[in-house]
Amino acid sequence: MVGMETYGYPEQGVKKVGVYDVPEGVDIRGRYDEEFAKILTKDALQFVADLQRQFRNEIKYAIECRREAKRKYNEGAIPGFDPMTRNVRETEWSCAPVPLAVADRRVEITGPTERKMVINALNSGAKVFMADFEDALSPTWENLVRGQVNLKDAVNGTISFHDKARNRVYKLSDQIAKLFVRPRGWHLSEKHILIDGEPATGCLVDFGLYFFHNYAAFRRTQGAGFGPFFYLPKMEHSREAKIWNSVFERAERMAGIERGSIRGTVLIETLPAVFQMDEILYELRDHSVGLNCGRWDYIFSYVKTFQAHPDRLLPDRVLVGMTQHFMRSYSDLLIRTCHRRGVHAMGGMAAQIPIRDNPDANEAAMELVRKDKLREVKAGHDGTWAAHPGLIPACMEVFTNHMGNAPNQIQTMKREDAASLTEEDLLQRPRGVRTLEGLRLNTRVGIQYLAAWLTGTGSVPLYNLMEDAATAEISRVQNWQWLKYGVELNGDGLGVKVSLELFGRVVEEEMARIEMEVGKEKFKKGMYKEAGKMFIRQCTAPTLDDFLTLNAYDNIVVHYPKGASKI
Numbered sequence: 001m002v003g004m005e006t007y008g009y010p011e012q013g014v015k016k017v018g019v020y021d022v023p024e025g026v027d028i029r030g031r032y033d034e035e036f037a038k039i040l041t042k043d044a045l046q047f048v049a050d051l052q053r054q055f056r057n058e059i060k061y062a063i064e065c066r067r068e069a070k071r072k073y074n075e076g077a078i079p080g081f082d083p084m085t086r087n088v089r090e091t092e093w094s095c096a097p098v099p100l101a102v103a104d105r106r107v108e109i110t111g112p113t114e115r116k117m118v119i120n121a122l123n124s125g126a127k128v129f130m131a132d133f134e135d136a137l138s139p140t141w142e143n144l145v146r147g148q149v150n151l152k153d154a155v156n157g158t159i160s161f162h163d164k165a166r167n168r169v170y171k172l173s174d175q176i177a178k179l180f181v182r183p184r185g186w187h188l189s190e191k192h193i194l195i196d197g198e199p200a201t202g203c204l205v206d207f208g209l210y211f212f213h214n215y216a217a218f219r220r221t222q223g224a225g226f227g228p229f230f231y232l233p234k235m236e237h238s239r240e241a242k243i244w245n246s247v248f249e250r251a252e253r254m255a256g257i258e259r260g261s262i263r264g265t266v267l268i269e270t271l272p273a274v275f276q277m278d279e280i281l282y283e284l285r286d287h288s289v290g291l292n293c294g295r296w297d298y299i300f301s302y303v304k305t306f307q308a309h310p311d312r313l314l315p316d317r318v319l320v321g322m323t324q325h326f327m328r329s330y331s332d333l334l335i336r337t338c339h340r341r342g343v344h345a346m347g348g349m350a351a352q353i354p355i356r357d358n359p360d361a362n363e364a365a366m367e368l369v370r371k372d373k374l375r376e377v378k379a380g381h382d383g384t385w386a387a388h389p390g391l392i393p394a395c396m397e398v399f400t401n402h403m404g405n406a407p408n409q410i411q412t413m414k415r416e417d418a419a420s421l422t423e424e425d426l427l428q429r430p431r432g433v434r435t436l437e438g439l440r441l442n443t444r445v446g447i448q449y450l451a452a453w454l455t456g457t458g459s460v461p462l463y464n465l466m467e468d469a470a471t472a473e474i475s476r477v478q479n480w481q482w483l484k485y486g487v488e489l490n491g492d493g494l495g496v497k498v499s500l501e502l503f504g505r506v507v508e509e510e511m512a513r514i515e516m517e518v519g520k521e522k523f524k525k526g527m528y529k530e531a532g533k534m535f536i537r538q539c540t541a542p543t544l545d546d547f548l549t550l551n552a553y554d555n556i557v558v559h560y561p562k563g564a565s566k567i
Contacts, residue, residue, distance in 0.1 A: 019562055023049060029559040030141035030192035031566070039148045039209055045193075047254065048208035052195045054250065055243055059186055059201055062240050066187075069236070069272060070546075074308040079272045080423045082279070085238070089278040090419075094342040095285045096260050102128065102178055102229065102289060104407035105344055105383035106399040107392055109177065112137040112459050113147030116161045118154050122176040124389040125396070129177040133206040134184050134233050135297070135469040136459040139549075140556050141192045143456060148209050154179065155214045178229065180265070183207045185234030186243075187547065191557045207247065211262075215255045230264040231292070236272040238279035248287045260286045265346060269294025269470070270301040274330050274426055277337045290344030290382070291334050295322065296351075296470035298330065302430075303477040307544050310485045315432025317442065317474050322348070322375065324432075329425035335380040336417070339410050347376035347384035351465045354390035365464060366394050373398040382408035387459075387466035433491025436506075439482065439498060442475035443535070444510045449475075450548070451531035454555055469549055476548050479503070479539040500540065507536055530555075 020028045020037055023046040030036075073079070081089065108128035111117045121129040131151055137143055153159035154172070161170040183206030189199035211228060218227040232244055248262040266273075266280055268291050273280065281288055299320050306312040314320055322328055331347075338345035350369045355362040369391055376384050377399050386395050406412055445462055449472035452460045460467045481487075482498040489496055496502065511532055515523040534552060538545055545551045 025196045027194040031560045036145045044212040047212045049195050051204045051208050058243050073305050079275050081275045085279050088282050095288045107395045109386050113150050115150045118150050119170045123173045125392050126177045130180045130231050132182045134182050138453045138456045138458040140456045152213050155217045180229040180231050181210050182231035211251050232264045232266045236270045238276045238283050241280040241283040245284050263289045265290045267292045267294035269297030271305040281341050290338050292346035293331050293348040295348035300473040316438030319432035324430050325428045329421050333421045344382045347381035349385040350391050351387050353388045353461050353466050355464050369394050377402040434489050435491035436489050442479050443506055446472050446475035447531050447535045451527045454527040473548050480544050
């Protein structure tokens, strides 16, 4: 479907079937499917439309505030703690108690809502599976609606998958992980659904459809304070958390369930948000189960926030880890803040994947995972993330060895004074070298990820790591930053400056390498050339695009005539 007319109604090859029964003011432009119609019911769409109409002005204001903050940062300002909310940070208050159902979150697995992935993740042995409509998912119409089908079946316990190639049937085990769902961020729209002539807000579509179809199952089986559960991404300010809190309250009233039944964990993955952690928890205090160190997006946000500050250039992305002072300070402040308020402080993603054909390399990778998780649990994190089921035993072992039978460290971990971490700690300039190999890796990863995303895959194994939109964003913005300021590559003795000419040569050479690695036939059939052009355009743009996926989204939007299931 990629590359078809985005907003028109293609006429050739259209197969007419049924039409979605939609409420007034709602127009669905995605293809018709009988299975999808069970998700896109009139009542479910009415709920989503009601949310859109109630909150769209607040959402637009929040996005405008982001633009204003960016303007100030580009003029030389830096983020910091808000003196107007000092009272929230300095007074004693607590969030609602953590529900017993999710008290133990020591290892969480994440991944897209693809059917087999959902089953394997729930069966993986992790305490939580975060089903992702955001960074690990390419938001095609098929992925989004079929993902809702898959989650509805999972909640009802009826999900199964027949892998015809392996002649194997996948079903849920008796013991499964608790299900959390991550909707898209506030900035992303859903152009296959129009509400009053405007594209719907993506996260309200993701949240609204999932909640509407599944709240009754949670109500029957778990009760108040026990779900449904969500992860909330990409926030920059507590005003955005306040909108989510209002959305939750509206949903609870509609469903007739107790206030506080819905719970959310906020990913602290933007630099401005690290100065708003108390305020974010305060706004969500009856619906919160903690914060998470979304460290890859946080690195991306550091570059984006300081895009006009040439004194804050990042070194090679492989050098920007948790040993950097600004990253360690971010993690420590999150832990102290969460434990002071009585909720989970979740650690970051282990992006490694098992290396099956090289035992020595695999053991080296697992050792890196164990060291990272040991650092997290000793620092006070209550749990961590893994990108692959093969990492769960190692992560579980590290956390269990340190925590024992305790479900978390909220009460047992010594609470250090959060105020001892200053703005200077959180903003300390990262240290390290910049190399030609770093530029090459950024280019190679960025193009391959974008090629996969354009063909409907949002989570991609590359060079023994699981790459998603967050890591691809680091590649893109770092290349942009190095090009903009003509940085000197000083880590490999070359002493050359990054220029358009050098970048063009690197792209050409890395495209040839990608073709060699994936094979000529796959390269020819894939979207690699289109992805290369798009990646070049974004890395060389005079103004940095806020998000890679915002720029690329129109390439995967396909509008169908009403009632069409096939073009």
